[in-house]
Amino acid sequence: MSARLPHETGAKRAARREAGRRAELRSYLTGFALAVLLTALPFSLVAAGLDGRWVLTAIGLAALAQIVVHFRFFLHISLDRSTRDDLQLILFTSLIIALMAGGTIWILGNLHERMM
């Protein structure tokens, strides 16, 4: 697994590098393609003038999916053991956002209803 096995020859190392690079390039391109797709989808729903609850749901899901795509392919956050630290951080942040933003909308929505 290690990148610097002492007995590795120069040529072998270069080949490994090239392979690594191609894999990463592919990953960026995949991410880009998925992101384009997940953007185009909700935009076209709205552009087509569709409405209803399901459109809102679709917008939300597409956004969520695209965020995951960005995290996975551009920010290289994965479920690997070694990257759990930042995944936990992201999950904690999501919890805080859910509490704060969700709470805000809940409470202000209720106030709006009762006071305006």
Place this chain on the structure above:
Amino acid sequence: MATDWGTLLFGRLSFDALPFYSAIATAAASLVVVGAIAVVALLTWTGRWGWLWREWLTTLDHKRIGIMYVVLSLVMMSRGIVEGSMMRLQQALALNAPGYLPPEHFAQLFSTHGSIMIFFMAMPFLTGLINFAVPLQIGARDVSFPLLNAISFWLTAGGAGLMMASLVIGKFSTGGWSGYPPYTDATFSPGVGPDYWIVALTLGSIGSTLTGVNIAVTIYKRRCAGLHLMRMPLFCWTALCTAILMIFALPPLTVATGLLAMDRYLGMHFFTNDGGGNMMNFANLFWLFGHPEVYILILPAFGVYSEVVSTFSSKFLYGYKALVAATMCIAVLSFTVWVHHFFTMGQNADINAAFGIATMTIGVPTGVKIFDWIFTMYRGRVRFAVPMLYALAFMMLFVIGGLTGILLANPAIDYQVHNSLFLVAHFHNMLIPGLLFGMLAGYTYWFPKAFGFRLDEWWGRLSWGCWVTGFTLAFMPLYVLGAMGMTRRTVTYDNPAYLPYMIVAAVGAAFLLAALATLVTQLAVSIRRRAALAVPAGDPWNGRTLEWSIPAPAPAYNFAALPVVDQRDPFAQEKKRGEAYRPGFIHTDIEMPRNTGVAFLIGMGGAACGFAVVWHIWWLAIASLLFVVATTIARSFQTDLTETIPASRIARDEARWLRQVRAAEPVGRDDETASRNMGLAEASA
């Protein structure tokens, strides 16, 4: 046209901004000016400018930054306490009479007092203690981002400077520390007051956010070998949780003050009465920050108590894991209760009940902590040193504040006592015996590690006595007054039944002033007696954690060799096994960040920008902003940012210290406060 040029150059600034509107304001402003001149004169007289610049203003050493935070905090505390006492005196005189303070001055006082105490007394104090102690406790040489640390400090200092400036130039907000619009919007407060409030808080909160990042990363990434999270001293745990709270709880404040600034400066309509504004958004945002904030304040104090109770009971901390779990519970729960600050705004009963119950839930882990400290004393050997006295007073008084907190947490009861002096009593009951006693305990506890000598015990006890008496007299009557319906922020009243309580409270405030005075005296006396109080061996309290295993004062690089730890309370175990004070085998060169004036410049640039924004001096605002940006960019082009402390010097320092240790006579705990205590503890505690 001349006037246009004046506006262009000086914005709203004019001679009217000077505080000649009342004798008291003029006097206060003069005091600030005279104080500043005196400091400058003293520095010039003693030729200390170079020293100040080299040793302090440009330092990146976490210990010195920590010390500067505490100094800043003590200076601001002096102002805050004087202001609090002025209000107490006013109210003692204000039965059917105007008293000696006009309403507007009184309103400025509670606004500056609250803002200063929270943002420029409490926050710097706890940040200072964390900065000083955490790297030492985790066996690190510095925090993760020393330059950022210094920038945080200088931004905070810049904010504090603006608070002081508001005393001399212009007026401060009259909207309280929570600054609710629409009162603070341009329609109702067109002056500079709320702008000062916004700008000072913004500088402070940027500083705190960056501190939070810095401390969290330091604790995550800089622990010495073997120091697993579950082996960390409790103070580090509370520092970590506080740091996390800072990272996540300050954004709502930034949003709240930022949007208010948009209203005031650009005529937008976030919180205005008209134009589709909605002040309820502000209340919501402010308390999304405000509630976690009070736990940012209290958690480090809890950490100090954990260290202190264990050390001065000569005993293992009871329930370490429970304390860790309770700390984390408090940190997470603190994000779920903010609505209890505006139960009376109009949302439905279900929401109020949900948040009321969530609020009470925090009482459970808090109570666990208190009982854990109680059982730490159980079957211990309790010594009544000053930090322990603070801890004991804290436990007794804090539960009363907790009880009243639980009362407030019940929406139906809060409908009655909200905005009353009952609430003021509650939060001072948490803030003084809880936070402030903790900070003072920490200050007394770590002082010898910072300066190499202990604080005078007698004056410390006297000060403690004044704090406890003063607090009790000044704030317990407010519970009754609140129950009698007296509102907060009231400059005069007409109910004679309030008067006796008000007089008692004023007497209490006098004790609190005395407490401040004795604290200052203690410092002066200790400096004078520093030879007798010196503890060069570094362990005056028979400490248990890593910071006590190094000399006092701690060297710039903290540890000659980075420690390796295999259990909790590592230094206590080392001493027990007779392995303490062993010289390091090999010393290596140590790279430390080189001093730089960049942080100071950025902080002052930020303050200048803030001042310019307050007074609408746009050229200066733009210039100072550009200056900050340019400084940052220029810094990023600098190389050679570290300096090397050669191994030989480290070996020499260490050898000298070990000689001092060997020369020191070990003292038993009975002699802890005697001058024989050179910082070497007797093996059998």
Place this chain on the structure above:
Amino acid sequence: MSDAIADHDTRHPGLNLAETDTFAHAEAEETVFGFWVFLMSDVVLFALLIAVYATAVPMTDGGPGPRDILTLGPAAFETGLLLLSSLTFGMASLALKYEDPRSRLVGWLALTLLLGLAFLGLELKDFADWSAQGAPPQRSGFLSALYVLLSTHGLHVAIGCLWIAVMIAQVFRFGLSAAVKLRVMRLALFWHMLDVVWIGLFSVIYLVGLSS
């Protein structure tokens, strides 16, 4: 540092330099992680602004609402620009990691910069158009929230652009030193996060605002 660093173990988000530059990789563990923590704080700020915006949508004070001023076309175009810039920054990251010739790294960075500037230009044009239609931020609570939410993101993009420019200068000045690499890595996180935030923005402001 310990051996753990020598393998693929990344303890920070973003680019993993383990295979190509062990020294910078070891440093990154702390530096890049720290910046990521800061970004989380920033994201919370955006989340709150979005929440405030959501509560402000009905507060039009009789003035224009979302349907009156928002249009899908420009939003889609702006989204495309940002998305493309994420890809170009990804290419820059690879050029950095595999220590390609300097010109290639600078080229990708410059392209990203251009895309960022184009985005800003379009956003400013939107603002100008809306103001011309009688919908300046001072008109209502809704419009205040709209402009502030968008321009907070815009301000971040502007900072990102300035940062890219500085990094281009630093690449010329210092080459691919560890310090430069670490800065570009942090910049990459910043840039990608801005795009993530934009997903939230276009979904809430444009898509939800214009549907139903």
Place this chain on the structure above:
Amino acid sequence: MALPLALAGCAMGPLSFFDPLGPVAAAQRSMFFQVVAWMSLVVVPVLVLVPLFAWRYRRTNTRARYTPDWGFSWPIEIAIWVVPIIIVIVLGGVIWKARSLDPYRPIASAAAEAPLEIEVVGLDWKWLFIYPDERIASVGTLAIPAGRPVRFRLTSDTVMQSFAIPALGSQIYAMAGMVTELNLLADRPGERRGHNTQFNGMGFQNQRFSVSALPAGGFADFVRAAQLADRPLDDAALATLTRQGSARDAAQALGAPGDQVVFSQVPPDLFARFVARHRPAMAHEMTGGMASSTVPLPVADPMPEMEGAHDGH
């Protein structure tokens, strides 16, 4: 602390819920004692154990046992978690039940009468009470019939304020352009006071009023007297009221004695117009879109004076 409060009882003055005049305040008072009692179960042990342990295990007491390495015990641990949890559950139940004290919730009363409607407008620094059905209004004094529930609807024409009559019950905020509600009941005649609890400027401390819960006949007399008194709430009177100053200042300006004024001939949609001043769209809904609701309030623009008084000079 509870004891002196309880003893103080009526000595607590006219602004205290410890001397309640209605069921809401009475319930709040009893809940106060209930919470104190439950909390005492854990607070008292702390107050006892801290000095006890500190003294018993003081360093000089060498007879006490010393176990430096002891740091955990399951029984203690369980007790210190479980007992508070139980108390929180009990007190949570108290809170859950207390939802019936929601200020918006109408109060049932023996009398089958509909609640008395009162509209409250927060001004700087006085409250204007409008009795829409009676077409009267008052400043500096609030008269209500004892035994008949009252439904308040509140708004503010200036910054946020909080309306409180502690002896009757809950307080609630009033905000410009918005309407909050509060239901209270005085279950017997009596005199108390009310005030604003939310700081709103330099006259804040004067924003108090007297509250008279009158017997049914007394209230009818009050209404009749007000209707007969020749002090219409016309544009001039409104302009005076909305100027900054206390109720006493307003009374003086209107040539009324003392610190109270009672008005007759109150325009029917006055409250709606106050709301509409700050949120035009809302008044439409409130009045079913009647055109009159958007007629602007003929009040003097309070801006110039406000600048001075709020920001000081």
